Amino acid sequence: MTVSPLAAWRDRLAALAPVLDVAEVPFRSQLTVRVSDPDAIAAMGATLGVLFPSAACTFTSGTGRFGDVEVLWLGPDEFLVTASPGLRVTIEEVLRGALGTVRGSVVDTSAQRTTVVLQGAQGREVLAHGCSVDLHPAAAPVGTCVQTLLARTGIVLQVTGEDTLTVLVRSSFAEYFAAWLADACTEYLAVP
Amino acid sequence: MQLIPCPWCGPREEAEFHYGGQAHVAYPGDPSALSDEEWARYVFFRENPSGPFAERWSHNAGCRRWFNAVRDTRTHDLLAVYRVGEPMPEVTA
Incomplete structure (x- = not known):
């Protein structure tokens, strides 16, 4: 059985749902x-x-x-x-x-990167914690596709919808990216 | 962090780039005719101006393309960027 790079992170990423709907779309x-x-x-x-x-x-x-x-x-x-x-x-x-x-x-190059879709109104704000590219809708409208660094890891970032961002991250960096994303979302989660 | 304007991708952080030394250093037309001293001059000797300096940069974390930039070595201001193959633009420092 083939295991996707973020299979082990499915539950932890799902727990970010109040802020962002994060889903891996593997094996594209x-x-x-x-x-x-x-x-x-x-x-x-x-x-x-x-x-x-x-x-x-x-x-x-x-x-x-x-x-x-x-x-x-x-x-x-x-x-x-x-x-x-x-x-x-x-x-x-x-x-x-x-x-x-x-x-x-x-x-x-299918095995090179895995795809992560982030959906939520605060997606741009969360990514801005580690990404220097201007993600304001005026500067990065739907249809934008940039290669840049996110928290020092190389990503391809697609603006696929008003509140939808698609990140292509190298498979070997996917878990690092997931860990960073979980950390960046923490401050937006409600205090228990 | 300083932003460097990539001619393809627009302004990006300096950390996305890689420095490539002096630009417009032409490969010798007849390499076999060069003496050791001339080779050393081609390989190792570079300008070191105080002021505008044409140099190569690579947008490593972005489009991965090489381009040329004129940088003022006194202020670290990038006075111009231009694509490979284009002539060096006139700059006023």
Whole structure:
């Protein structure tokens, strides 16, 4: 049986519910795409049914033949495609096909990061305890996707809704992230 | 903490960056023709100005891209940032 990186933290994260609904969404299919050719980028987007983000520090999402798919901007020629679990091999093959002979790469990095979804009005405030990026809705509207440091660990932060934040954290740092999050939420919990 | 404006990601904390030394140090056109002294000069010798200094930075914790910045070594002010391949902009210190 495969155990997700935060399986042991499920109860402790659920206990933060008065402040934040924290849920791990493990085993998402994740593919790192390196390509700079605009035609290849358009072809890959058409294949997935989701246009690749053209602006820095944003992500796009949509529904296509692989269900709900998100494409995250990681760098000027680097993207991360995320989709439901179990699709990584199929998507990798399809993206390779769309890439054709153009210079670029598609690499399965599904095991690299786990996904944590934070839901709650105080999510931005809690993350601000350890993250220097301006998370005010005016500076980080829905659709923002930044790579930054959260309490010294590297994360990819997606603003997926007004009160919903999605954090991609490396699997080996996931428990550290969970411990930090539990600590940061403490002051918002009601005094017993 | 000082904020460094990454040309791709915007202003981020200095801790996200990695320093890469002097910018615009061209690789020798004909490496095999260099004497030991000329090699040493290429590998080890760098400018050490008091004032604006063009240097390389890498946004390690963000987009992981190298870029160039002009920093005033007296004040640590970043006078300009520009992408690799772009010419060094005119700055007034």
